[in-house]
Amino acid sequence: MKEKTTPFNRPYMTGKELHYIAQAHFNGQLAGDGPFTKRCHAWLERQTGSAKALLTHSCTAALEMAALLLDLEPGDEVIMPSYTFVSTANAFVLRGAKPVFIDIRPDTLNIDESLIEAALTPRTRAIVPVHYAGVACEMDTIMRIAQRHGLMVIEDAAQGVMSTYKGRALGSIGHLGAYSFHETKNVISGEGGALLVNNAEFSIRAETIREKGTDRSRFFRGEVDKYTWQEVGSSFLPGELVAGFLWAQLEEAERITRERLDIWERYHQAFASLERDGTLRRPIVPADCGHNAHMYYVLLASSLDRQNVIAELKQRGIWTVFHYVPLHNSPAGLRYCRAEGDLPETCLAGERLLRLPLWVGLSPQEQARVIETIAEVLTKRA
Numbered sequence: 001m002k003e004k005t006t007p008f009n010r011p012y013m014t015g016k017e018l019h020y021i022a023q024a025h026f027n028g029q030l031a032g033d034g035p036f037t038k039r040c041h042a043w044l045e046r047q048t049g050s051a052k053a054l055l056t057h058s059c060t061a062a063l064e065m066a067a068l069l070l071d072l073e074p075g076d077e078v079i080m081p082s083y084t085f086v087s088t089a090n091a092f093v094l095r096g097a098k099p100v101f102i103d104i105r106p107d108t109l110n111i112d113e114s115l116i117e118a119a120l121t122p123r124t125r126a127i128v129p130v131h132y133a134g135v136a137c138e139m140d141t142i143m144r145i146a147q148r149h150g151l152m153v154i155e156d157a158a159q160g161v162m163s164t165y166k167g168r169a170l171g172s173i174g175h176l177g178a179y180s181f182h183e184t185k186n187v188i189s190g191e192g193g194a195l196l197v198n199n200a201e202f203s204i205r206a207e208t209i210r211e212k213g214t215d216r217s218r219f220f221r222g223e224v225d226k227y228t229w230q231e232v233g234s235s236f237l238p239g240e241l242v243a244g245f246l247w248a249q250l251e252e253a254e255r256i257t258r259e260r261l262d263i264w265e266r267y268h269q270a271f272a273s274l275e276r277d278g279t280l281r282r283p284i285v286p287a288d289c290g291h292n293a294h295m296y297y298v299l300l301a302s303s304l305d306r307q308n309v310i311a312e313l314k315q316r317g318i319w320t321v322f323h324y325v326p327l328h329n330s331p332a333g334l335r336y337c338r339a340e341g342d343l344p345e346t347c348l349a350g351e352r353l354l355r356l357p358l359w360v361g362l363s364p365q366e367q368a369r370v371i372e373t374i375a376e377v378l379t380k381r382a
């Protein structure tokens with residue numbers, strides 16, 4: 001008998017996307033910063049409390065803008081985890097800076113804030129906390145360290161849309177924050193992202209960098225009488241069709257988050273007993289963190305072979321995935337970056353972590369089958 005296949009991810013559409021795209025089409029304004037982009041900016045600013053939100057093509061683009069805003073010079077150092085997506089480091093390497101990797105905390109798998117000060121050198125310019133799985137890093141401590149040493153903080157909040165730390169939106173706490181609306185995230189536009197500019201000092205320059213290094217935005221506001229090339233920038237803004245799609249998603253962001261949290265909770269309760277018997281470890285969410293159920297992962301016991309588990313689940317119609325291959329061991333990481341020690345917790349997560357299907361529309365029945373099959377596969381092997 002052929003069993004039903006449960007994909008790892010299925011992009012969720014609210015149903016309004018094509019309607020808003022048609023409206024943008026009808027408006028006849030397809031370039032960026034039209035009515036839908038403005039609505040998205042206003043929503044993001046209201047939702048996060050950030051002084052300024054700017055849509056970008058991706059979180060990668062937002063991180064690249066942040067790196068440009070810092071005026072980094074070759075050899076400047078930026079502290080970040082190795083257990084993250086490529087773009088966290090790549091954005092800074094593009095400016096000639098050197099990512100310095102430190103280990104993650106064993107509980108949240110976020111940057112271990114207690115290791116930051118030991119990694120500082122006279123060249124250190126910034127810290128990049130990555131809010132893994134939409135669970136906040138220990139931001140109070142990180143901001144205190146940054147203030148003490150005159151460093152900038154750029155939050156990679158790619159996974160953190162609708163998450164909070166002590167009631168504050170992720171991405172709005174550091175000097176700059178970056179969101180992703182990639183189709184694998186919670187709120188999507190295919191490819192897409194946003195830069196949150198939390199310090200007024202960056203406000204004008206962020207607009208300039210996003211508009212090919214020109215003061216075009218100021219020209220359209222009537223603040224200057226012509227627009228010219230002001231500094232190094234690029235084209236970081238999405239067109240209105242993408243913004244229209246995103247608007248349909250932002251309108252439903254609260255419901256999307258609630259539905260994901262329900263699925264997350266069902267996994268969490270179902271796997272409590274497997275955690276008790278040592279088969280796996282469940283995610284840990286500190287009390288200060290309001291998370292967005294971006295991800296449900298488990299850390300498999302060392303007795304389990306992850307590749308076999310993935311293969312066997314796939315055979316039974318359930319798609320699970322792993323990540324990250326730690327950046328400090330990657331070919332580009334070895335060439336452009338430095339690691340502080342051998343990062344044992346990073347390596348452990350890189351070897352043991354398994355991500356489970358989590359998407360809006362995954363029914364309780366289908367999820368029950370996923371849970372049951374995973375329990376069978378894992379306990380058979382334990």
Ligand SMILES: *Cc1c(COP(=O)(O)O)cnc(C)c1O
Nearest residue numbers: 058059060085087158180182193
């Ligand atoms: C998804 C992701 C990114 C990149 O986002 P894009 O929008 O695809 O550029 C960066 N950092 C982290 C931690 C991510 O999860």
